Amino acid sequence: MNLNFIPTFLTIVRKKSISAAAEHMYVAQTTVSQRLNVAEKELGFKLIERGKGVKNIVLTPAGEEFLRLAEQWENIYNDLQILKKDGPKLDLNIGSIDSFNTFFLHNIYKEINNTPSIYLNCHTLHSSEIYAGVDNKTLDIGYALIHRNFENVHVKKCFESDLVLIRSGSIKNATVHPLELDPQYELFMPWGEEFKGWHNYWWDPLSIQKIRIDDIHLLLDILKNPVYWAIVPEWIAKTSSRNHDVSIQHFSESPPPYTCYELTHKNPSSSKRSAIDHFHTYFQNVK
Missing domain, CATH: 3.40.190.10 (Periplasmic binding protein-like II)
Known part of the structure; x- marks a missing residue:
């Protein structure tokens, strides 16, 4: 089968009629119909149901399967054009x-x-x-x-990056000591093994945080409640402070860096x- 028919077939399907496909392709309707008839003869099966009064095309079961293959061919063809133009992907x-x-x-x-x-x-x-x-x-x-x-x-x-404390609202002090913080209101995120060791030194590892999180967007949303606090990399804190009402404090007893x-x-x-x-x-x- 002539592969040049595939763009014609896809246009027929997408425009939902032979006449609309012909108009889109700037060719006569008889030309599109002839291409369809030739392709169906070469394939040995019908692609489109024919019937009086049918305005929009209806694919046969074989036509539905051929559509899947035609779309795959189109993707391959497009990738080849990109390869020719831009080199290997x-x-x-x-x-x-x-x-x-x-x-x-x-x-x-x-x-x-x-x-x-x-x-x-x-x-x-x-x-x-x-x-x-x-x-x-x-x-x-x-x-x-x-x-x-x-x-x-x-x-x-x-x-x-340094790890810093963030919480909502305005804070006067630029620094904070770990023991000033209530661990049950920490929004805990795991920042690596060294951070875990530092964290366990200042707070009982058996104490239970109300909320443990592994999604930074969720953390920032919950942090709107001023009772909560979190330890995050400084570059994340600075970015967040531009879009959220959060204050940044450094620790007087610094954690290991992120x-x-x-x-x-x-x-x-x-x-x-x-x-x-x-x-x-x-x-x-x-x-």
Whole structure:
């Protein structure tokens, strides 16, 4: 079958009539009908039901199946045109913890969106899932808060920020001591192993926080209640203060910094290595 018929068939389906398809394609209706008849003869089955008084086209069961294949062909054809115009497509699967995805990587995603040759699949995951994904190559780049040893995973520190206290309303003092805070009203987020050790030093690890959270947007929403407080990276606190009524305080007994690690596979393919190098360029520009 002549593949040039596929755009005609898709136009017929999308315009819902042969006459509307012909008008859209700037050809005679008889030309479209002839193309349809020739294609059905070559295929050996009818694509469209014929009947008097039928204004909109109705696909046969075979036509429905052919539509699925035609749409796949269209996607492949479009990808080929992009390949001819822009060269090989660079695609990346990225997994990151929520905080880094939301407040840092989204700036990179916006920049890359203007680059037609790079395609991203972005996922918000827990650190353990990110390590596993990079190890088995379902993820090309990962951003996690913990440092682990995996045989196939290269780990490097890529970002660091002080941890500060935020709560709603105005606060006079620029600093706060951990023991001034009631732990039952903390909106707790896990910022890595070193932070956990610092946290357990100042507050009983067996004490129960009313709310534990792993979503930074949910944290900021609950924080509107002035009874609650939270410990977050300073760069998140400053960004949040521009859009929310929150005050920032530093600790007189400082917690360890928020540290984010970048994970990549030790043996990526050449195409993946090229895509990762491009991503690193954007990362450094945003950083």
